[in-house]
Amino acid sequence: MKNLILIVTITLSSIAAFGQTRTIPSVDLVDIDGNTFNTLEILNEGKPILINFWATWCSPCKRELNNIAEVYDDWVDETGVVIYAVSIDDARNAPKVKPYVDGVAWDYKVLLDVNADFRRQMGVVNVPHSFLVDKNGKIVHQHTSYQEGDEIELYEKIKKLANGDVLD
């Protein structure tokens, strides 16, 4: 337990020392059509980006992305935001991702992270977990879990980023 506290202290102090600069790491994935995709290609011409980790077996994940799907057209029109939905389904469910995404008619860009390489680099413990990226490619906000209505506060943040404001 003493060691654990030590590690956490060292970690937290190193973060304080280096500041919160954080960008998207480079990880090779495949997109939903099976093409290779490096995460450095997650771009949106200076407009906000939402990266959302989800899985076909995760109910809150699907609830979140289905709820956002209802208002996604408005979000895109008003802010230019793009959503990258990163599925962490492994070989068991990965073949079912595209039929599901098309079946429920999502318009997100969907990526497959079958061996959790991107998830690990992003420090995601559980899904759903989302990250907001600003116009400079910096990760400025993250949120774990999903509760009904979370998209309200999330969208307030996306609007701020679209206006070039800094998040508190």
Next chain:
Amino acid sequence: MHKPKRLLLLPCLFFLTNLIHAQNVLQESAKDPLEVHGNFNVISQYYLTDSVIAAPTVPEKFLMNGYANVIATKGAFSAGARYESYENALLGFDPNYKGSGFPYRYFSFDNKGLSVTVGNFYEQFGTGMLFRSYEERDLGLDNAMDGIRVKYDLGNGVRFKGLVGRQRYFFAKGDGIVRAIDGEVNLNEAFSSWKDNKLKLLVGANFISKYQEDNNPDLVLPENVGAYSGRITARYSDFSITGEYAYKENDPSTDNTNIYKPGQGLFVSASYSQKGFGINLSAKHIDNMSFRSDRTEGFNNLTINYLPALTKQHTYNLAATLYPYATQPTGEIAFQGDIVFRLKKKTWYGGKYGTRILLNGSVAYGLDSTRVNDLNTTRQGYTAKFFSPGKEEYFQDINLTVERKLNKTFKVKAMYMNMMVNNLITRYGGLNGSFGGKIYADIAVLDVMYKIKPKHALRAEFQALWSDQDMGDWGTIVLEYTYSPHWFVAIMDQYNYGNSVEKNQIHYPYGTFGYINGGNRISLGFGRQKAGLFCVGGVCRVVPASNGLSINVTSSF
């Protein structure tokens, strides 16, 4: 064993020629800022004695699993470590997780298509049928490699990976050495004449070899065991098909009772989808495909390959934790079909907001095999017909889910399933002991969401399981209140009301309360948890019954 050595030379050559450029990468990366991030997770529980549910006594009273990952990146360079602590491991985790340490650390760099990792790494080739090194922290599952990995991307759709190392075994390493190489070609990227072809083709192949000393006094065991596989993915418009075939040389092990029969596996999956409709059909044949870097190991230890079940991964408690199915690596034939579609909104059948319908069915059989009595000669064990289901059925499941938003405040989701699990194969045991035969069950779920205000919601789940076998009928009620974005509280009761043994007709009440803020999540749980299976990502762990207070803290930074 000359062939694999020659194959491994290729990535080594790339590695050497590119090392010359490393100096440039260092200079370029010097301009990039240093970024440090990671995550932290601790699960702890204070255990109460509860003889009613046969909860094991915990002498320590309090147990804890925790870890923290720290990753530092600067341009093309990355280094990371994970500290893990089990003082002592929670009930249900392998007690070999004992104490604390740094079982995971690595250093890596990328340079013009070349990527090198020294230390620990995770990797998967194709569908993982022959090679998958991965982690499921919640299940205490981690077969990370410790060694060297080199990846090279030629940039024209051709990629190679080569690796050598040993696998993690709790706080130590396994006996065997694993050597593996994989190559993949995207034909549309590799040949300019194929660039705009409507047919998209991706082919790949790999070779895996493990080495473990033969220390068996009775048998002459192969010290080097090779395995190879080929895969192909083809897409044309809205259709796609993917397949992988794997062959494993003779690999006598505790899993296959030391027979010298080679193993083979085939997985095929076809999909068609367009907006509003998607279908996937899959089939697989697995014959003697248990593959570990230590032939004497069991459970989930030191597995080299990954053989997930070809069944739906259910999310509702009674469907997910009582009778799930896991692949039988010694042999099975399985099929699955999955359909997802949407009924249009603003129609009489789809309702105002549309309706989502998910239909899924799966079935698994044993092999169509004949026993060969040759234990004193070549020890082949049996012969099996390729892709021919045997007489013994292991599992079946058919289920339907309908989801509809009724109005701005109400959403409903209903699920019905009918399933059978052959408990002579799966051998689940509860309070009544292990039932010796086929267990048939019907499960129904109604999930209602009531949005009180935009950020306040109440959700209720009513679940029922009816069965004439094993522990009989179950009912579950879940009530959950959430106040976005920070607070949640939930209560659940599981009641085994139909148990044929009267004293086992038990209630399992459990309450949780928690707070979420950004990347932090803190939750408290209190109550009874039944013995059963805890599954994440298709792999399950048996959890003993427990009663007590648990505290869980998660942070991502």
